[in-house]
Amino acid sequence: MGDVITLDAPPRIRDVYARAALDSVPILGGGKRTRSVPSTTLKLAGVRVDPDNLAAYCRVTGLRLTDALPLTYPFTLVFPTVMSLMVSKDFPFAAMGSVHAENVIESLRPVSVLEPLDVTVHAENLREHRKGLLIDLISDVAVGRETVWRQTSTFLSLQKTSLSGGPREAPPADEVPPPPLTTLRPDQKVISKYAAVSGDRNPIHVSSLGAKAFGFPRTIAHGMWSAAAVLGAVDGRIAESTTYTVKFGKPIVLPAKVNVYADRAGEHGQWDLALKHPKKGYPFLTGTLR
Numbered sequence: 261m262g263d264v265i266t267l268d269a270p271p272r273i274r275d276v277y278a279r280a281a282l283d284s285v286p287i288l289g290g291g292k293r294t295r296s297v298p299s300t301t302l303k304l305a306g307v308r309v310d311p312d313n314l315a316a317y318c319r320v321t322g323l324r325l326t327d328a329l330p331l332t333y334p335f336t337l338v339f340p341t342v343m344s345l346m347v348s349k350d351f352p353f354a355a356m357g358s359v360h361a362e363n364v365i366e367s368l369r370p371v372s373v374l375e376p377l378d379v380t381v382h383a384e385n386l387r388e389h390r391k392g393l394l395i396d397l398i399s400d401v402a403v404g405r406e407t408v409w410r411q412t413s414t415f416l417s418l419q420k421t422s423l424s425g426g427p428r429e430a431p432p433a434d435e436v437p438p439p440p441l442t443t444l445r446p447d448q449k450v451i452s453k454y455a456a457v458s459g460d461r462n463p464i465h466v467s468s469l470g471a472k473a474f475g476f477p478r479t480i481a482h483g484m485w486s487a488a489a490v491l492g493a494v495d496g497r498i499a500e501s502t503t504y505t506v507k508f509g510k511p512i513v514l515p516a517k518v519n520v521y522a523d524r525a526g527e528h529g530q531w532d533l534a535l536k537h538p539k540k541g542y543p544f545l546t547g548t549l550r
Contacts, residue, residue, distance in 0.1 A: 262299025270304060271344040273459040279347040284356035297395065298350045301382040302341050309337070309373045313457060320453045321488040322444075324495050328370040331504055332488040334377075334409045335365075336458045338399040341381045342413065345397065352386055353393055353417035356462075357474050360483045361394065362414040365504040371401070371408050378402045388421040390428070437541035440519035441493050444535070446481045447515040454485045481512040486545050490533050493522035494549070499529035503550050509543040518544060525550075 309329065317333055318325040346355040371377070380400045387394050394416050401409040455461045460482055463470020471479045487506045491498070512518060512535075521534040525548065533547040 262301065264301045264303060267302060267304045267341070267344075270307065271340040273340050273343065273461070276340060276343045276347055277461060280343070280355040283347055284354045293352050294350070295352055295386065295393070296350070297352070297386045298345060298348055298383050300345065300348060300350070301380060302345055303381075304341055304379040307337055307377040307379055309333075309377075311373065314373060316453070316457045317488075320450060320457055321485065322492040323488060327373055329373060330488065331365060331367055331491060331498060331502070332484060334371065334399075334401050335411060335484050337377065338379050338381060338401065338411065339459050341379055342397050342399060345381050345383060346415070351383070352395060353419070357418070359416040359418065359508075360413060361416040361508060362412075363484065363487060363504075363506045363508075364412040366410040367500075367502050367504070368408050368410070370500050371403070375403050377408075378404075388423045389416060390421070390423045390426055391416060392419040392421060393417045435541040437519055437536050437538065438521075440536075440538070441522055442520045443538065444489055444518045444520060445515070446485070446489075446512060446518065448479060451479065451481050451485065451514060454482055458482065458484065460484070476511065477513060479514050481514060481516070483508045483545070486512060486518075486535055487547065490520055490522075490535050490545060490547065493520050493533065494529075494531050497529055497531075498549060502529060504547065505550070506545060506547040508545055510537075512544050 314333065315325055317336065318330065323330045343355060345351065382398050383395055384398060385396045394414055397413045397415065399411040400407055451465055455466050464474050464476055464480055465482055466479065468479060517538050519536045519538045521536065523532045524530065525532045529549060531549040534543055535545040536543050
């Protein structure tokens with residue numbers, strides 16, 4: 261086990277993003293990196309939920325406000341610490357421009373808004389992908405000695421690897437989607453509100469110039485906004501102990517209209533979820549609750 265660094269306070273997200281911006285420019289602090297997993301674990305104790313922030317999160321994602329935290333809300337609590345690890349000198353690639361490819365949340369029990377939470381973040385499983393390098397950021401949230409929530413966020417750095425020359429997967433054919441359960445209409449106003457609530461102010465979500473700098477025609481919705489918003493279709497019907505697995509497909513370019521699908525996959529709160537393009541049918545997100 262590597263070094264464990266206990267933080268005195270949550271990282272200031274503006275400082276973290278300033279470091280990320282510098283780190284993306286080789287002459288200002290970025291440059292060649294080692295292909296290794298950071299040995300550091302970051303710990304932060306006594307995190308408290310801000311009720312106003314939680315209420316704003318529920319408004320912008322469409323989720324219910326109750327005494328228990330929404331399944332995806334702890335992401336906002338661990339995000340500054342995750343980003344702090346991603347901008348550390350021994351992280352294998354720059355945080356800016358990396359793509360959130362997959363996310364797995366394990367909710368072991370309901371978490372009360374009043375409980376003090378301890379956060380631990382580390383990285384593991386650096387591996388090659390046809391499109392670049394993947395790494396997992398593991399976030400654990402505990403109450404005392406009890407782990408109550410765990411997240412594995414998989415990030416992709418687009419670059420050439422030994423797998424890049426392999427055969428490409430055939431893109432799925434466009435198909436006429438079935439009638440949706442409902443639709444979402446995210447625009448820049450909604451996504452800017454989510455950026456403020458979550459702390460995730462990546463330029464690709466809030467700046468047209470920033471989005472174009474990373475190859476997007478316009479700003480795009482956060483993957484974790486879509487992961488939360490799709491849960492509105494089954495809010496109140498999710499098991500107290502559940503694993504939520506999400507794969508992000510094509511980005512949601514703003515403004516957008518998105519079809520929402522939720523199909524039962526068995527008893528006790530098991531669901532298959534999706535967000536799809538309303539005309540071409542390709543997925544923006546696919547997810548399962550088990």
